[in-house]
Amino acid sequence: MNEVIKTLLKHRSIRKFEERPLSNQEIETIVKSAQAASSSSFIQAYSIIGVKNKDTKQKLAELSGNQAYVAENGHFFVFCADLHRHELLAEKEGADVTTALESTEKFMVAVIDAALAAQNAAVAAESMGMGICYIGGLRNNLIGVSEVLKTPERVIPLFGLAVGYPAQNPDVKPRLPIGGVYFEDAYSSDEEQVKQLEEYNKVVSEYYMGRTAGARSDNWTGQMAKMLSNPARMYMKEFVNGKGFSNK
Template identity: 45%
Template sequence: MNETINLLMNHKSIRKYKNEPVTDEQLETIVAAGQMASSSSNVQAYSVIAVTDPELKTKLTALAGNQAYIEECPVFLVWCADMYRLRETALPHTAGAETYEDTMENFTVATIDVALAAQNAAVAAESLGLGVVYIGGIRNNIEDISKLLGLPEFAYPVFGMCLGVPDQEPVLRPRLPLKAVLHKNGYSKEQTLAGAKEYDETLSAYMMERSGGEQSATWSEMMAKRLTQPARLQLKAFLKGKGFMKR
């Protein structure tokens, strides 16, 4: 174990923040660290919108499921997959050749790029004593949020990230046992399912402790609920409208 691994192993989602600012220097350092993440063919197909305006944060809070910490954190980052910049800067050099920014492959590249950059940024933020929480609810009303932030075609908001000085110390949430995730020389169905069964017991005990004995749901029960509830079914049509996934 070293300092970096200790930091990674102690990641906690922070949903309560002190009334202290994130400085411009901190913000720029965090995003610059995000930029150093791996990027497919160096396309760097992402952009980050830092939202500090209280009125804008209030609107985003309402659109993202009324998660109050969006409004309360000093900086809310909206991480966007962005093929617009790539297309616009490349077009003058294509000599009229057909371009393929609308393919499923390039959608995948942009989405992976932004996720890698955001996780680099999250680790950088935590190394500075700040806390973060990812906000998938940014996709609840994705069209309205895109219009609110002025996103062009071939750009979409993948998730948000609250950023600030932590004002809580949550208990670490246990993860799946390593044997359920790490496979050697091929995928083992038996191993992954055995690990998931073991995790059911671990997470149920965690939920009991966290809720003071009021909840004891297992991981598989939680995932069954998630799989049987339709969510954000408008996303496919929205993405196609933005120019993605046409080929």
């Protein structure tokens, strides 16, 4: 097993970091690694906003649900779906690209490009001895986040990435069994999926029992059912459409 695979398999979310800001060189290395990710048709439909200012970090932490590690980390990156530059290049070239930019397909391309870039950044950071935590909580209030980051039309902050040197050492959280996510030649049967879920529930319950000295023993399907029974961020479609995405 090579070092890249070892790094991938030992991933944990880190929510407590040393008071040690990343150097400019470390930031540049992470961003360049993000840029090396694949991009659909070379469109590069994403941007990364690095946040150093403590007050700005604190505002984002509050908008994310008062998550302290949004404010307290080595560096905070915000990954955005970005078709604004494509609007600018169209003006430069005298082209009408509005229909393409407002298509659901290009919205998906922008989201996928940003996600691929972010995962490259995460792996790069972890390979350098750092820890990371993705912050989907930014989507709790994208109107506020967009105002703080001054993002223009056709730019949507998708999620944050807190990066820094770990000040904790949590266990690796067990994932679904490989048979629960990898199917060959066709999608798995419901019967097989239920079997995989039952096996996974046992693993997750044992994980929480060990992690909390018996104080918690809930399983994965129960967690997910509870979460999905309370729909969240239901303003998203209106916000996405309002930013000029996915209107066609």
